[in-house]
Amino acid sequence: MSDTTPKGAAAQVAGKPCILCCAITGSLPTKANNPAVPITVSEQIESSHAAFEAGATIIHAHVRNDDETPSSDPDKFLALKEGLEKHCPGVIVQFSTGGRSGAGKTRGGMLLHRPDMASLSVGSNNFPTRVYENPPDLVEWLASEMTRYGVTPEVEAFDLGHILQAIALHKAGTLPGKLYVQFVMGVKNAMPADEEVFDFYAHVMATRAPDAEWCAAGIGAQQLRINEWAIAKGGHTRA
Amino acid sequence: MSDTTPKGAAAQVAGKPCILCCAITGSLPTKANNPAVPITVSEQIESSHAAFEAGATIIHAHVRNDDETPSSDPDKFLALKEGLEKHCPGVIVQFSTGGRSGAGKTRGGMLLHRPDMASLSVGSNNFPTRVYENPPDLVEWLASEMTRYGVTPEVEAFDLGHILQAIALHKAGTLPGKLYVQFVMGVKNAMPADEEVFDFYAHVMATRAPDAEWCAAGIGAQQLRINEWAIAKGGHTRA
Ligand SMILES: [Zn+2]
Ligand SMILES: [Zn+2]
Ligand SMILES: [Zn+2]
Ligand SMILES: [Zn+2]
DSSP states (O other): OGGGGGGTOEEEETTEEEEOOGGGGSSOOOTTTOTTOOOSHHHHHHHHHHHHHTTOOEEEEOEEOTTSOEEOOHHHHHHHHHHHHHHSTTOEEEEOOOOOTTOGGGGGTTGGGOOSEEEEOOSOEEOSSSEEOOOHHHHHHHHHHHHHHTOEEEEEESSHHHHHHHHHHHHTTOSOSSOEEEEEEOOTTSOOOOHHHHHHHHHHHHHHOTTOEEEEEEOGGGHHHHHHHHHHTTOOOOO | OGGGGGGTOEEEETTEEEEOOGGGGSSOOOTTTOTTOOOSHHHHHHHHHHHHHTTOOEEEEOEEOTTSOEEOOHHHHHHHHHHHHHHSTTOEEEEOOOOOTTOGGGGGTTGGGOOSEEEEOOSOEEOSSSEEOOOHHHHHHHHHHHHHTTOEEEEEESSHHHHHHHHHHHHTTOSOSSOEEEEEEOOTTSOOOOHHHHHHHHHHHHHHOTTOEEEEEEOGGGHHHHHHHHHHTTOOOOO
């Protein structure tokens, strides 16, 4: 939950929270915007603990520097993981590899701490004010690191092509473990929250990757509609 | 035609050639790869002339530097346009604004020469070895320059989100003139040549932008299949 819950970016699908990478909100929430935003690792652990007690089964985790800017510091990720395992026994820990522009391989530097899952983008797209850059060689490298450390990726799909790419990479053996895809909608200059497109996404998953699981997340006001679509159209839950 | 014909990237749809921006081939063809590649402005004019006599009604134009690297030189674009108007009377001249990474506003520096049309990307995506970067502020600026100089854009859509973005921008008045969309498929790490997706694209255009025209282009071996789909599924021709 951590950073995204205060912005309302978590989509609860039949008991499974699907958490949208906060990177897409553009300027990240800070204490100045919202005093409830958990910034330190201890705050994130306690915020996640509350979510866990409310039924969350997966925690999507970012970490921050002391100045509240986004961090990829592997030590902070390790401390967060250890805290989550202690306070939220059995929870699925998912590290974010969502990137700031140009961050490159530092985006995957925490994978050696072997979280259960990690988010993975397999294509590029526009965000409200910039390009969300996921060049092919970085995608390949992140997937190989996840394979190396036994981390199951969850693909954040911002467009139809990303879904097809995820299925193709999974078939090719590039993505380890079971295939998980999260549809992300409602981000300005990326895919809007569109029910017909959502239905097509669900159809593509059902027919081309029947063993995969998918969920969906939206931004702000779109979130509740997208939750309803996901529940109605067969978004999977994690047992 | 110019640069792309020798690579076979032109999709002829019921008499209307839809030319795929050669930028997506990654490394551009040079004389060293293929002696038939037209490089100089005079060679491009003569190659276009031949295509025109064979029935082409639109010429998608790039220009090159003397060392065969891609150029955005407005003077070269002007010389090409003047040559095309003389050798191919009545042909529709379309300038490419397709970009090399990071080229920024130089990509639109030739629009002041008022071609009939210009290609426009409205989103970002992956190419075989890199990110095809079209950040929102550049898209907005290119569209405003096209509006200023009376140039009709043709949107090169590499994913479903680009089609929806084109329709939204056209409705908002950001894209001048009639809406033209070209579906581009078969580029590695972008949308594959997929008939079900093609059908969905055509359905989206027919229901959401019934006054628009669309065509389709593929890469290499995919080109003939995509031509057949476009003809079968109602890709428009330019009168
Ligand atoms: Zn995230
Ligand atoms: Zn606790
Ligand atoms: Zn081109
Ligand atoms: Zn001639």
